[in-house]
Amino acid sequence: MDPILTGLLKPKSIAIIGASTNPTKIGYKVVLNLIESQYKGGIYPVNPSATEILGLKCYPTVNDIPYVVDAAVITVPAKGVLEVTKQCGEKGVKGLIIITSGFGEVGDVELEREIVRVAKSYGMRVLGPNIVGTLSNSDHMNASFAPFLPLPGKASLVSQSGALLIAMDAATYTRRVGFDKMISIGNMSDVDFAELIRYLSEDPDTSCITLYVEGLHDGREFINAARACKKPIIMLKAGVSEHGAAAAASHTGSLAGAAKVYSAAIEQAGITQATDLNDLFDSTLALSLQPTMKGDNLLILTNGGGVGVLATDAAEKYGLPLKFAPPEVQEEMKKHMPDFGSAKNPVDMTGMAGNDWYYETTKSAFAHPWVDGLVVLYCQTAITNPAEIAEAIHRGIKDAGVTDKPVTISFVGGEECDNAMEWLVERGLPAYNAPDLAVKSIINLRKQQQISEINNNGSYNPGKIDSEKARAIIAVARKAGRDALTEIEAKQVFKCYGLPVTATDLATSEEEAVELAEKIGFPIVMKIVSADILHKSDAGGVKVNIKNTDQVREAYRTILENARNYKPDALIEGVAVQEMAPWATEVIIGSINDKTFGPTVMFGLGGIFVEVLKDVVFRVAPISVEEAMRMQNEIRSAAILDGTRGELPRDKAALAKALAAYAYMVDDLKDEVAESDANPVILYETGKGVKVVDARIILTKK
C-alpha cells in the first residue's frame, strides 16, 4: 500500500489546522471527535490565537509542532488554505484532509487546482476539499465533523455527498449495517474513487466497498480500479435523470444518455448497482458479512406459506429461480414438519415450526452439498419466540460446520423480530424485515461470484492493425478542413483495424469505374462521393444491383448528372464503386467519446429495433471478445440472433470479434474519433461472418 496514502487515511498523528476553542466551530468539533473516538495517535491543534484546546497544547503553525505530522485536517477559510498547504509541505505532512468548502463547487476551480499543484510539489496528497472528513473504527479515528463513529462493521463507505455521509453515519445504528471506514471525498481534487477503491481493496479491515457517486472525473480509471478489486463493490449512482445534453451527430450519440453509459460502465466494472438508499444498505449488509454463492442451488426454509411464496417470486424476479430440492434433501426436511408441510422448495415447516425444527432443518440444509445458498424465513407466530428462533438458526448454521456458503434471513413481525434480527446481524448473519430482501441479497452474493469468474481483462487485439495508415487517412480529411470522413475513408480506417467492410473504391472517371467494378466483381453498388451531398439517395446519387460494365457506364453518367442537377455548386470527388453485400440480419455498431468514460461502443439490431425500441447496449472500450458476446446476449431482441422464424442462427462469434475490433479501433483513435457508426452491418448465418456496408466517422474538434 502506498505509504503516502496510508499517511493520509491511517495517520499516526494528526494536526488540525484551524482548530478552535469555540464549540460551534468545525475546528473545535474535529478535535473533540478525535478525542472522543479515542484516537491513539498524536492530536495537534493549530491556531495562532490559542494555547490550548480541549486540554491539548495548541501550536501557532504546523511547523511549530515538534513531532512528525502524518495528516493535517484543514478547516481554515478557503482563502487561507493555499498558505497552509505550503506550510504543511514544508513540515513534511503526508496528506491533507481539506474540510473547507468554497472551491470548485462554487466555481473556484483554479484555487483548488493550485492547492493540489503545490501539495504535489511537496509529495503530499489531498482528500477534498469540501468534505466532512474521514472516519475509521479500526483506527479509533473520527477525523471529521460527523458526530460519532459509525456502527462497527466490515464495509467501508466512500461518499461524494458529505451531508449524506453524516446522515448515513447515524443511520448505521438504526439499520444495523456497520462500517469500518467512512470517507468523504467531496470535490475529488486529487484522491478520487479509483484510488480509494485500490486502497480499500488492500485494507484488511474492509471486506466490501460501498460507494455513493454523483459524478466521476476519470471513468476509465474507475473501471480499471473496480475490475482489479477482489472485494464486492456496491454503488449508488445519483443523478441518473441527468440528460446527455450535447447535440449528437451520430445515431449512437443520440442513443447514449449519460445514465446509460454509467450503467454500462458499472456493470462492466463488476459493481453491484444499488437502486436506492435502502438497497445500498441492504446490499452492503450481505456482501460485507457473507461469502459468495458458488452455485445456483438456492434453498428456502420457512414457517409461513405466504412469505415462502413472496420469496419464490423474488428468486424469479432477481434471476435465480428456485429448483425442487433433491429427494435426499426433501427426505431429511420431512422429518421436521407435519404431514401437511412441504419439503420441496421452499421447505415449508408450517406455522407449527418451533425452535427444534428450525435448528434441525437449518443445520442439515446448510450442511447438504446440494445447497449452494440458504435463505431462512420466519413469520412471527403466537406460539414461538423470535429470539429463540434466531438462536436456533444461528446454532444450526454453526453446527452445520460449513463456512464457504452464504445464508440470509428474514423475520417478518414486530419489535421482538427486530431485536432478534439485530442479534443475528451482530453474529454475522444478514437479516431483513421482508423475504424478498433476503432473497435479493443472497442473489447478489451469487452474482458477486459470477463477477469474480468473468475474465475481465477487457481487451482484444485484432492483430495486423495499421494505426499509422488510419491516422494518415484522418490527416487528409483534417487538412481538407473536414470534421467527418467520407464513407470511403471511414471504411478504409475500419479496414486498418481488421473490420470486414464491403470493398469500396473511388472512381474519378467512367473507365476507372469499370475497372474497379471488374476488380470487385458484380453485382455492385455505385454512390456519389461529395462532402456537399449528405443525402445521397435524395440526390439520385445511388444505384444498386449493377450487373455489367454497360450498366456501370450508364450509372456513372447518370449519378454525376443527377448530382449536378441536385446541387450545381457541389464539389464532387467522384463515384464510389462498392461490393454489393447480400442482405441478411441488419445490426448497428457505433461509438461515442463519453466525457466521463471516453470511447464507448454501442451495439444493437438495425432498423426499427434501434430507432423505435432503442434496444441497444453500451460498453466502455476496449472490450474482450467475451464481453462482446455478452453484449449480444443482453439486448432484448437477443433471440433474433439465435435464429427465429425459421432462420439459421447468426454468426455471433464473427460479430463478437468485429465488435471487439471496433472497440479497439475507437480506443486507439480516441484523440481523433468523436463518434462513429457502422450502420448497417450485415450479419450472416454462423460461419458466414459479417460485413460493414456503410461507415461513418466524425472527428474530434481540434
Add this chain to the structure above:
Amino acid sequence: MDPILTGLLKPKSIAIIGASTNPTKIGYKVVLNLIESQYKGGIYPVNPSATEILGLKCYPTVNDIPYVVDAAVITVPAKGVLEVTKQCGEKGVKGLIIITSGFGEVGDVELEREIVRVAKSYGMRVLGPNIVGTLSNSDHMNASFAPFLPLPGKASLVSQSGALLIAMDAATYTRRVGFDKMISIGNMSDVDFAELIRYLSEDPDTSCITLYVEGLHDGREFINAARACKKPIIMLKAGVSEHGAAAAASHTGSLAGAAKVYSAAIEQAGITQATDLNDLFDSTLALSLQPTMKGDNLLILTNGGGVGVLATDAAEKYGLPLKFAPPEVQEEMKKHMPDFGSAKNPVDMTGMAGNDWYYETTKSAFAHPWVDGLVVLYCQTAITNPAEIAEAIHRGIKDAGVTDKPVTISFVGGEECDNAMEWLVERGLPAYNAPDLAVKSIINLRKQQQISEINNNGSYNPGKIDSEKARAIIAVARKAGRDALTEIEAKQVFKCYGLPVTATDLATSEEEAVELAEKIGFPIVMKIVSADILHKSDAGGVKVNIKNTDQVREAYRTILENARNYKPDALIEGVAVQEMAPWATEVIIGSINDKTFGPTVMFGLGGIFVEVLKDVVFRVAPISVEEAMRMQNEIRSAAILDGTRGELPRDKAALAKALAAYAYMVDDLKDEVAESDANPVILYETGKGVKVVDARIILTKK
C-alpha cells in the same frame, strides 16, 4: 350496507364455539383477545364441558345462549363444524367466522361446500374457514387468535395468508403503519375479496384498502368491485412466478401467463400494485393518510443536495419528472436559503437550513397554487434537531391552510430521525427513511387521482351485433364434431360483431369461385378449406394476387390438385375466395379464457414483435374504446403506431374500436370460445381503418 355482512364483521355480540379453559388453545385465546381488546358487545363462550371461561359464563351449545348472537367464531375441529353450523342457523346467527382448518386447503373441498350450503340455507354468511379471525380497532374487537389489535390507523387489510396477517399485525407497531381492520379471508368459501372491497368501500373507518392476495376465485367480480370502489386499493399479489401450465392452442394462449393476466387485471381495476411487502406498507401509509394529487406539479424541499438528487431520480423513475418551479415560487424560496442554495426544484436550502427556514419554505410552497404536491426531505446534520425540524414542517403544513393536496416526508439519519418521523406519522404526515420512498408515495397519490378520473365503465357495444348467427355458425362446427372453426367460419363470427374482416366465401366449384371473385373484386387470394389440412401453404393450397377469371379457374384446379396430392384422404370442403387486403402494419389481436378472469383480450404488433419481443398487453373483456386506446399506448413498440421511418400515423381510433368489439365478442361468446386470434390484422394510416386478414376460433370443451 348489507345487514348480514355487518352482523358478521361488526357484530353486536359474539359466540365463541369451541371456547376453551386451556390457555394453549385457540378457543381460549379468542375469548381472551375479545376481553383484552375491550369488546363492548356480548361475549358468549360455548363449550359443553365448561361452565365459565375467563370469568364469562359458558354455554353448552349456541342455542343455550339467552341473547341475540350476531356472529359465531368457530374453533371446534373440522369434523364438528357442520353440526355447529346447523345449530348457529337455528339460533339465528348472522355470520360464521370459521377459524378451524382442515378443509379445502388439505383437499376436503366437499365438506367446506356443504357447510356454506347449510349456512346459506339459514341466511348466514361464512368468513373462512382456515383463518386467524377478524380484528377491528374502531369496534374494539379482536375476534382472532392474533395476539393484539394492530396500531390504529385508517387503512384496512384483507389477507389470504393468516400467518402473514399475524406477522403484519405485529409489524404495524414497528413500521408505524396503522390499520383499522385486519380481516383473515382464508379459503374464501363464501365471503371473498370482492365482497369485502364493497363492504370496506362503505366503511366510514376505512380510508384505504390493503390486500394480500394469493389467488382469486372470481376475477371478474373482483375487478368490478375494485372499479366501483372510490377508495384507494393497494394489492400485493403473491405467486407471480406461477406458470400458466396449460398447453396453449393459440398464439395468445402461449403468451398469456397467469401473472401477466393478473397484472393486467390489477391495472384495469385501478388498483395500486405493490411490488413487495415493504412497498405494501409504504404505499398504504401515504394512500391511507393523504388526499390524492390533483396535478403534475411536484415540488421538493431539501437541506441536502444528495437526497435531492436521489429524489429527482425517483420522480423520473416513477413517471412524474420534476419541472422547474415558476419564478414567483423561486423568489419566495430564495428568501430562506443562503446565496449558494438553489430555488429551482428541488429547492435546496443547503445544510444550513434550520427550523425557521423549513417552516417558511414548507408553508409557502404548500400554500402556492402552482404546487400540486410537496415532498419535504431532511438529511440529519450536526447543527439541527430532527424533532424540531419535524415540528416546523408540521406547523408549516398546518399554517399553509391547504387541505386538498398531499405532502410526504423523508428523514435520513439515526434514531432521532426515526422518532421524529414517528411523530409526523402520528399527525397524519407520511414519513419515510429514504427520499425515493417519499417520492414514490406521492406519485402513487397522483396515480390514484388519475385512476379516479378514468371512465372505467369498461364496456363498448359495437352495435348491430348478430349473436344468434354467430352461435349458429359455432353450432354447425360442433355438430360436425370439430373443436375449432374454419377460417371462413371464424371470419363470419367476427363479422357478426362488426369486425372488419376481408371478404371471404367458400367456393365448391370452379364456377362458384369465378362468381365469388367477381363479386369481391380483383385481386383476390384463394386458399384450400379443409379441417384436415392445417398448413395450407405447405400443401400448395394458397394462391395470392389472382387478377382475373382465367387465373381463378387455374388456381382453383391447381389448389385442389395440390391438396389431393398432399393428403389424398383429406376431407376437402372447397376453396376460399378472399379479398386481398393491401399490406400495411401488421398487428395481432387475440383472446384466451383465463381460469380466474374469464375472457381476456391481447394486443400487440405482429411478426417479430409478438414472436421474439413478446411485446403484448392484456385486458379482461369487455373493455371500453378508451381502454383499447390505452392498450395501444402501453406496448413498448407504441411509437410504431404513431408513424416512424417516414410512415404516416396508423388508424389507432379504428383499431381501438376493433379491439373493443373483439372484447365484446369474446365476452358475449365466453361459453363457446376458448381461445381466438385475429392474426394478422392489417392496420392502415389514419382514416383508412383496419382489416382482419386471418381468423381463428378454438371452441370450449363441452
